[in-house]
Amino acid sequence: MKWIVLAIVIFVIGYTLVNIFYRKPGPAFRPYEDMNKRATTVRLLNAGWQKLPVELTRPADKPGFSMAASVARGGAGLGPDLEAAFAEKPRLLATIDKVTAPTDTAHGAPYAVFFTASLTDQNYQVGHLEALLRGNEIVLIPTLEKLPNHLLSRWEDADYLARVPTDRLPPGRYTIRLAAKGPAAQWTFSVR
Secondary structure (H helix, E strand, C coil): CHHHHHHHHHHHHHHHHHHHHHCCCCCCCCHHHHHHHHHHHHHHHHCCCEEECCEEECCCCCCCCCCECCCEEEEECCCHHHHCCCCCCCCCCCEEEEEECECEECCCCCEEEEEEEECCCCCEEEEEEEEEEECCEEEEEEEEEECCCCCCCCCCEEEEEEEECCCCCCCEEEEEEECCCCEEEEEEEEEC
């Protein structure tokens, strides 16, 4: 019996040492989520889309813009070209209520977009915002994530401030669309 206990102790110590010294840094491989992300990335690249880094702040104070862009309503959802590119469709906001954004920005300066949006369910919150670029079209996709345990969002609507860096955008006119389950918000701006 003591030999079995000794073998178990040696195995546990050996396994722990090997695990500590040779473990891959970073998060563990999650097959379902990671393979969906890879498939989506490949589909987006094949369709000509590229991801832009974006910073999302919540809660946000409405910034003062000298010239605010005229915002129109567009089609609901991601649009047919983007819907096909996602292996698993992201959970979108219910509606985009208000959008305030400048009509132009300097090349290299972040382009700020202030928006108020409604959630589909108070068990979710906006986790991150993806910005996709193809030609002169930018699509912002706020993605909802489930809150842990039995937590709920306090309000169904909230204010957000997104900053899209323009250093990868050549000077010119761009159309930007903020996607939601309901009608999307759409406007144009210039990079000088």
